[in-house]
Amino acid sequence: xxxxxxxxxxxxxxxxxxxxxxxxxxxxxxxxxxxxxxxxxxxxxxxxxxxxxxxxxxxxxxxxxxxxxxxxxxxxxxxxxxxxxxxxxxxxxxxxxxxxxxxxxxxxxxxxxxxxxxxxxxxxxxxxxxxxxxxxxxxxxxxxxxxxxxxxxxxxxxxxxxxxxxxxxxxxxxxxxxxxxxxxxxxxxxxxxxxxxxxxxxxxxxxxxxxxxxxxxxxxxxxxxxxxxxxxxxxxxxxxxxxxxxxxxxxxxxxxxxxxxxxxxxxxxxxxxxxxxxxxxxxxxxxxxxxxxxxxxxxxxxxxxxxxxxxxxxxxxxxxxxxxxxxxxxxxxxxxxxxxxxxxxxxxxxxxxxxxxxxxxxxxxxxxxxxxxxxxxxxxxxxxxxxxxxxxxxxxxxxxxxxxxxxxxxxxxxxxxxxxxxxxxxxxxxxxxxxxxxxxxxxxxxxxxxxxxxxxxxxxxxxxxxxxxxx
Amino acid sequence: xxxxxxxxxxxxxxxxxxxxxxxxxxxxxxxxxxxxxxxxxxxxxxxxxxxxxxxxxxxxxxxxxxxxxxxxxxxxxxxxxxxxxxxxxxxxxxxxxxxxxxxxxxxxxxxxxxxxxxxxxxxxxxxxxxxxxxxxxxxxxxxxxxxxxxxxxxxxxxxxxxxxxxxxxxxxxxxxxxxxxxxxxxxxxxxxxxxxxxxxxxxxxxxxxxxxxxxxxxxxxxxxxxxxxxxxxxxxxxxxxxxxxxxxxxx
Numbered sequence: 001x002x003x004x005x006x007x008x009x010x011x012x013x014x015x016x017x018x019x020x021x022x023x024x025x026x027x028x029x030x031x032x033x034x035x036x037x038x039x040x041x042x043x044x045x046x047x048x049x050x051x052x053x054x055x056x057x058x059x060x061x062x063x064x065x066x067x068x069x070x071x072x073x074x075x076x077x078x079x080x081x082x083x084x085x086x087x088x089x090x091x092x093x094x095x096x097x098x099x100x101x102x103x104x105x106x107x108x109x110x111x112x113x114x115x116x117x118x119x120x121x122x123x124x125x126x127x128x129x130x131x132x133x134x135x136x137x138x139x140x141x142x143x144x145x146x147x148x149x150x151x152x153x154x155x156x157x158x159x160x161x162x163x164x165x166x167x168x169x170x171x172x173x174x175x176x177x178x179x180x181x182x183x184x185x186x187x188x189x190x191x192x193x194x195x196x197x198x199x200x201x202x203x204x205x206x207x208x209x210x211x212x213x214x215x216x217x218x219x220x221x222x223x224x225x226x227x228x229x230x231x232x233x234x235x236x237x238x239x240x241x242x243x244x245x246x247x248x249x250x251x252x253x254x255x256x257x258x259x260x261x262x263x264x265x266x267x268x269x270x271x272x273x274x275x276x277x278x279x280x281x282x283x284x285x286x287x288x289x290x291x292x293x294x295x296x297x298x299x300x301x302x303x304x305x306x307x308x309x310x311x312x313x314x315x316x317x318x319x320x321x322x323x324x325x326x327x328x329x330x331x332x333x334x335x336x337x338x339x340x341x342x343x344x345x346x347x348x349x350x351x352x353x354x355x356x357x358x359x360x361x362x363x364x365x366x367x368x369x370x371x372x373x374x375x376x377x378x379x380x381x382x383x384x385x386x387x388x389x390x391x392x393x394x395x396x397x398x399x400x401x402x403x404x405x406x407x408x409x410x411x412x413x414x415x416x417x418x419x420x421x422x423x424x425x426x427x428x429x430x431x432x433x434x435x436x437x438x439x440x441x442x443x444x445x446x447x448x449x450x451x452x453x454x455x456x457x458x459x460x461x462x463x464x465x466x467x468x469x470x471x
Numbered sequence: 472x473x474x475x476x477x478x479x480x481x482x483x484x485x486x487x488x489x490x491x492x493x494x495x496x497x498x499x500x501x502x503x504x505x506x507x508x509x510x511x512x513x514x515x516x517x518x519x520x521x522x523x524x525x526x527x528x529x530x531x532x533x534x535x536x537x538x539x540x541x542x543x544x545x546x547x548x549x550x551x552x553x554x555x556x557x558x559x560x561x562x563x564x565x566x567x568x569x570x571x572x573x574x575x576x577x578x579x580x581x582x583x584x585x586x587x588x589x590x591x592x593x594x595x596x597x598x599x600x601x602x603x604x605x606x607x608x609x610x611x612x613x614x615x616x617x618x619x620x621x622x623x624x625x626x627x628x629x630x631x632x633x634x635x636x637x638x639x640x641x642x643x644x645x646x647x648x649x650x651x652x653x654x655x656x657x658x659x660x661x662x663x664x665x666x667x668x669x670x671x672x673x674x675x676x677x678x679x680x681x682x683x684x685x686x687x688x689x690x691x692x693x694x695x696x697x698x699x700x701x702x703x704x705x706x707x708x709x710x711x712x713x714x715x716x717x718x719x720x721x722x
């Protein structure tokens with residue numbers, strides 16, 4: 001079937017009519033829970049539509065600039081005309097990942113739609129998984145994603161057809177890092193929706209990388225909703241790498257529920273994209289749960305990134321640590337909205353929240369709003385935000401040792417970013433991200449021919465780049 | 472003459488701090504600049520090393536036969552001018568090793584040399600660390616981060632040893648140092664003295680000059696050098712204070 005043309009309808013109308021005209025195709029293979037949720041979610045969407053910057057929570061993010069564009073939507077996968085295995089090959093040295101590839105919003109695997117890895121981890125497409133594991137979908141699907149949050153989540157629930165399903169059974173420690181590589185490669189402006197469902201059983205562990213990339217210069221709008229359930233004692237790490245072209249928009253909404261004594265670390269690394277809205281909602285629903293929510297954004301030109309973090313301390317003895325750092329150049333803009341909610345009974349909560357920014361030019365903008373709402377009386381919470389320029393004393397110190405102004409700037413920017421990078425616990429990934437940050441700061445990281453991690457070309461030696469351990 | 476400052480006037484935010492200063496320094500010499508607080512000693516150091524915000528409104532600074540007043544700070548450094556900071560800056564996230572290697576390679580690039588080999592660089596670090604008794608671990612840390620006052624000053628001399636400048640300006644290197652650290656710093660400086668380089672030592676106190684013996688002593692007051700002499704001038708100042716020179720100057 002051909003893509004549904006937009007017929008000059010606004011995106012929201014186009015999506016509603018797409019649902020009404022192609023409902024049969026969209027719901028094909030659905031289990032009843034998923035199908036029923038679609039109708040409810042569509043009603044939400046019909047009422048609320050897409051948000052725009054007149055909404056309080058979107059006032060600094062002009063999402064209407066994207067939702068007013070013409071897009072096509074693929075209700076069935078398009079044929080790929082490239083060698084996809086080549087495209088999805090990962091070239092990070094010593095980094096052996098289990099790759100899950102998505103092309104233009106569709107699960108791409110020439111062999112199988114659902115597989116069980118030797119260690120017991122189940123990975124597959126959303127559609128295939130709901131039929132193979134209906135009980136897990138009954139228990140988890142749609143349980144934490146809020147269709148009322150905004151039109152993006154609602155329309156995702158209503159229309160989504162594919163995404164990634166991961167299930168780590170009780171006690172299983174995933175041997176390899178899973179890597180979801182999502183690529184957009186279509187000669188038309190594409191609207192893509194994905195829904196990911198990730199379930200970690202008790203005392204299990206998983207590291208996941210989620211790479212969003214585009215490989216051409218066409219405009220796209222990606223709307224991803226991810227639900228993550230982390231059971232008692234489980235450990236989960238999520239690295240999001242965002243490197244899309246300047247015409248693209250990415251609305252990435254992640255809902256996480258953590259049970260007792262579980263730990264979650266998310267690290268959102270934003271290198272390039274026209275407009276990004278990252279929402280992370282974490283519910284700490286069991287005593288002793290811990291969340292590290294980290295992020296780094298390096299934006300220039302007219303790029304925009306918006307990080308909305310909400311952490312709900314619903315139970316006592318939970319800890320959370322939030323740190324987002326950003327460097328903004330040219331006319332780039334960023335929003336940080338951190339919200340920590342401590343429920344009445346969540347005693348002994350320890351929550352830390354910080355957002356630091358460097359504006360390289362007076363034309364760059366940051367709107368930052370750390371926020372705490374506390375109903376318990378025995379808690380330790382702190383928050384802070386800084387906006388600054390590069391430290392001029394440090395600049396002179398470096399230059400007085402013969403280091404050029406340009407290299408001194410790079411050194412200081414890199415130093416600023418380093419405490420986010422150093423939190424990456426997978427060493428080959430950390431080294432790779434380290435290189436990417438340097439490359440980005442030098443203005444040499446473009447949207448590559450291939451995905452972020454496939455840049456392939458050996459790194460240049462940077463004058464400030466020295467790894468002591470290799471000496 | 473290695474350094475020849477002629478009728479130098481320096482203003483910060485429009486306020487004149489240095490008001491017609493002359494100073495000549497030859498290779499192989501050590502010059503001490505003394506004077507009460509707020510007379511322009513650190514401003515002079517900043518003007519020679521090219522710090523932004525220090526406007527040279529009049530006069531010339533000749534170094535190795537070039538007037539350097541328009542030269543950017545990094546180029547002056549690569550030409551062999553070094554400043555030991557009164558307040559060394561902490562730079563979290565930049566390791567000492569990374570910093571020094573970057574600086575050494577900048578200097579080498581300026582001279583048209585290839586970047587230093589990793590092994591050579593490490594050996595050089597080891598050798599120079601001994602010169603100032605700098606703790607092994609300090610070079611693995613971020614630049615000056617969490618260093619004590621004494622460690623920071625030793626670190627300045629360590630950097631000086633690494634970069635081997637032709638003209639080193641020590642801006643109150645003795646401030647905040649106990650006598651043991653002071654001895655270590657002075658020993659480091661004395662070992663680096665050759666007939667081919669020169670030092671300008673800015674200090675309040677005679678005690679540093681007992682350890683780093685100057686050839687000339689200058690008194691800076693109200694933005695000008697109002698008295699110059701040999702090393703005995705420092706002793707005289709120690710004994711009598713600055714008041715008599717001020718009086719002499721005002722008459």
